[in-house]
Amino acid sequence: MLWLLEIALPCRRITTMLKRTHMCGTLRSEDQGREVVVCGWVNTYRDHSSGLVFIDLRDREGLVQVVFDADDSEASAMEVGRALRREDVVAISGTVRARAGGANPKLATGEIEVLARSVELLAKTEPPPILPDDHEADRISEENRLKHRYIDLRRPRMQSILRTRSQVTKLARDYFMDHGFLEIETPLLIKTTPEGARDFIVPARLHPGMWYALPQSPQLFKQILMVAGCDRYIQICKCLRDEDPRADRQAEFTQIDLEMSFVDRDDVIEMMSGFARRLWKELLDVEIGEIPTMTYAEAMERYGIDRPDTRYGLELQDISELCGRTDFRVFKDALAGEHGCVKAIRVPGAAERFSRKVTDGYTEFVRDFGAGGAPTTKLTANGFETGVAKFLEPIADELIAELGLEVGDAVVFASDTRTIATRALGELRQKIAQDLDLIPEGCWNFVWVIDFPMFERDEEKGRWVALHHPFTSPNPDQFDILESDPGGCLSAGYDLVLNGSEIGGGSIRIHDQSVQETVFKLLGLTQADAEMKFGFLLSALRHGAPPHGGIAFGLDRLVMHLVGTDNIRDVIAFPKTQSGGDLMTDAPGPVDEEQLVETHVRSTAEPPA
RNA sequence: GGGGCGGUAGCUCAAUUGGUUAGAGUACCGGCCUGUCACGCCGGUGGUUGCGGGUUCGAGUCCCGUCCGCCUCGCCA
Numbered sequence: 001m002l003w004l005l006e007i008a009l010p011c012r013r014i015t016t017m018l019k020r021t022h023m024c025g026t027l028r029s030e031d032q033g034r035e036v037v038v039c040g041w042v043n044t045y046r047d048h049s050s051g052l053v054f055i056d057l058r059d060r061e062g063l064v065q066v067v068f069d070a071d072d073s074e075a076s077a078m079e080v081g082r083a084l085r086r087e088d089v090v091a092i093s094g095t096v097r098a099r100a101g102g103a104n105p106k107l108a109t110g111e112i113e114v115l116a117r118s119v120e121l122l123a124k125t126e127p128p129p130i131l132p133d134d135h136e137a138d139r140i141s142e143e144n145r146l147k148h149r150y151i152d153l154r155r156p157r158m159q160s161i162l163r164t165r166s167q168v169t170k171l172a173r174d175y176f177m178d179h180g181f182l183e184i185e186t187p188l189l190i191k192t193t194p195e196g197a198r199d200f201i202v203p204a205r206l207h208p209g210m211w212y213a214l215p216q217s218p219q220l221f222k223q224i225l226m227v228a229g230c231d232r233y234i235q236i237c238k239c240l241r242d243e244d245p246r247a248d249r250q251a252e253f254t255q256i257d258l259e260m261s262f263v264d265r266d267d268v269i270e271m272m273s274g275f276a277r278r279l280w281k282e283l284l285d286v287e288i289g290e291i292p293t294m295t296y297a298e299a300m301e302r303y304g305i306d307r308p309d310t311r312y313g314l315e316l317q318d319i320s321e322l323c324g325r326t327d328f329r330v331f332k333d334a335l336a337g338e339h340g341c342v343k344a345i346r347v348p349g350a351a352e353r354f355s356r357k358v359t360d361g362y363t364e365f366v367r368d369f370g371a372g373g374a375p376t377t378k379l380t381a382n383g384f385e386t387g388v389a390k391f392l393e394p395i396a397d398e399l400i401a402e403l404g405l406e407v408g409d410a411v412v413f414a415s416d417t418r419t420i421a422t423r424a425l426g427e428l429r430q431k432i433a434q435d436l437d438l439i440p441e442g443c444w445n446f447v448w449v450i451d452f453p454m455f456e457r458d459e460e461k462g463r464w465v466a467l468h469h470p471f472t473s474p475n476p477d478q479f480d481i482l483e484s485d486p487g488g489c490l491s492a493g494y495d496l497v498l499n500g501s502e503i504g505g506g507s508i509r510i511h512d513q514s515v516q517e518t519v520f521k522l523l524g525l526t527q528a529d530a531e532m533k534f535g536f537l538l539s540a541l542r543h544g545a546p547p548h549g550g551i552a553f554g555l556d557r558l559v560m561h562l563v564g565t566d567n568i569r570d571v572i573a574f575p576k577t578q579s580g581g582d583l584m585t586d587a588p589g590p591v592d593e594e595q596l597v598e599t600h601v602r603s604t605a606e607p608p609a
Numbered sequence: 610g611g612g613g614c615g616g617u618a619g620c621u622c623a624a625u626u627g628g629u630u631a632g633a634g635u636a637c638c639g640g641c642c643u644g645u646c647a648c649g650c651c652g653g654u655g656g657u658u659g660c661g662g663g664u665u666c667g668a669g670u671c672c673c674g675u676c677c678g679c680c681u682c683g684c685c686a
Contacts (some may be wrong), residue, residue, distance in 0.1 A: 044647065052643040065646065101644035127637045129619050135647070139621050143678050196686035243685040368682055469686040577678065
């Protein structure tokens with residue numbers, strides 16, 4: 001009998017839903033006189049009296065003012081209008097007209113308003129925990145923004161970021177398909193690969209005790225696609241690396257991933273430069289022009305880092321030879337050691353800024369990077385003063401000439417092994433630029449970094465490790481020394497760096513099975529290991545592999561640059577926190593015992609108290 | 610795993626040396642206002658000071674532990 005009761009009851013919603021005709025943010029003075037239906041969220045309300053109520057109605061496209069006026073609006077609409085509160089969802093039908101009270105220049109729709117004739121309350125909200133106002137966004141804690149992401153994403157700023165991200169992926173598909181690429185998907189459940197980041201793993205229910213890994217990138221599959229004759233592949237794909245997040249890094253992130261057959265390094269670089277040019281042109285109307293290249297060696301020498309920020313000077317200079325002639329114990333000890341080195345940065349006109357507090361801070365800062373300290377000094381009209389000035393006397397004139405110093409300059413030094421001194425000073429260079437506000441606004445300094453070493457020595461493991469990854473080919477002229485001088489062998493890898501941030505990287509791959517086996521051997525993989533872990537790749541390389549290479553652009557970081565944020569969570573709709581949690585869904589969480597049994601997993605973790 | 614900063618009303622913050630009933634703005638509720646536009650005015654509801662222990666006559670404040678968030682080193686082929 002229950003069904004009869006339901007039929008007998010009057011339908012709760014007696015009006016049919018008003019059908020939207022326009023988006024709020026798109027109405028303009030040309031629309032005056034038009035009958036429209038707009039739908040959205042109440043951004044603000046201004047209740048003047050029983051006879052006059054304004055609301056700003058928001059949708060994805062922007063705000064429009066709606067006015068309820070007892071003289072012109074239906075009485076029922078007036079009643080609903082007065083009761084509207086922030087974030088209620090409504091549909092409103094009415095007439096577009098010029099504003100009686102004068103235009104609001106702050107709004108794109110500021111010349112007009114919608115005179116409400118009728119209104120349908122589609123959803124009454126509970127009092128909102130946060131408000132989606134851009135002018136308040138900086139004040140709302142990120143924790144609360146992430147917890148109530150569905151409200152935070154309503155903000156115009158966040159909507160704009162989501163739109164930019166969508167435009168980037170559309171442009172990527174357009175550009176690469178114009179250039180003969182096919183979009184091909186690769187699996188998410190794959191076999192774990194040694195080296196690289198920590199894998200996320202998934203128990204294989206049908207294979208007790210066995211595990212899938214989630215891909216750190218589609219690297220091997222895209223190479224296999226080249227062997228499979230697909231010629232050019234692109235995918236906009238999720239990559240997963242179980243490592244600690246940072247401000248510009250999430251465990252789960254997105255790459256614009258691609259691979260090309262029958263190409264060399266410059267082909268890939270030109271293809272990607274063209275993509276970057278088109279992105280910046282179409283999204284920001286900026287001509288970035290030809291992108292310069294710089295070798296890894298030069299980047300390390302001049303900037304102390306493999307992703308040089310070329311927007312400002314403060315370049316590192318090697319003054320080991322000069323400093324060997326001082327009596328400064330710190331310099332002498334460093335130079336006496338193996339690979340000892342002294343480097344310096346001239347900081348023009350910064351003498352005033354280098355207070356004791358500041359320079360102590362620099363010493364503290366470089367300790368994070370293994371250096372003992374960051375000695376400083378200043379050049380005054382009377383010669384070097386403060387800091388290590390007295391030790392510099394014997395070499396004062398030569399140092400001034402070498403560094404090009406002028407009165408009022410400050411100098412900061414680092415002495416240690418070449419590796420540590422370079423790293424510490426390279427990091428300090430960036431800190432000084434930020435602290436002294438030396439980074440010019442509005443620059444887009446792209447640079448391709450090339451000629452990376454194939455390998456780095458890992459003293460702990462007592463073997464070579466791949467700087468890029470184990471499938472990166474040596475440069476064409478470097479095959480001869482691959483085995484005889486692995487440490488000196490340069491790779492065909494390339495990174496695209498923008499304003500000191502790595503936004504993409506790739507390489508020409510090894511397409512010869514014997515070269516690949518040599519690299520595996522250098523990395524400490526036995527023939528048997530290599531066959532077990534990468535047998536499918538070696539097999540593919542034996543069956544007709546074209547020369548190929550590719551690259552992956554970090555979509556999240558690209559969008560960060562395009563929208564001007566240094567927080568990666570701002571460009572991801574549903575990001576995770578620093579501890580890998582999702583504050584909205586409360587992931588990760590426990591699973592039912594049954595799920596564990598089915599997947600043959602037993603946890604070793606202590607159950608939560 | 611290490612270092613740093615933070616957690617007080619739904620939200621953003623304040624609270625003197627450890628001392629009265631933990632305040633303000635905003636949101637929300639009620640009232641007033643016919644041209645506002647982050648409207649304005651009047652009134653009101655709203656608190657386990659992240660959580661647990663300790664010191665003390667007395668703890669938001671001091672100590673220990675713990676959880677959460679952010680930055681960072683390690684890590685991220």
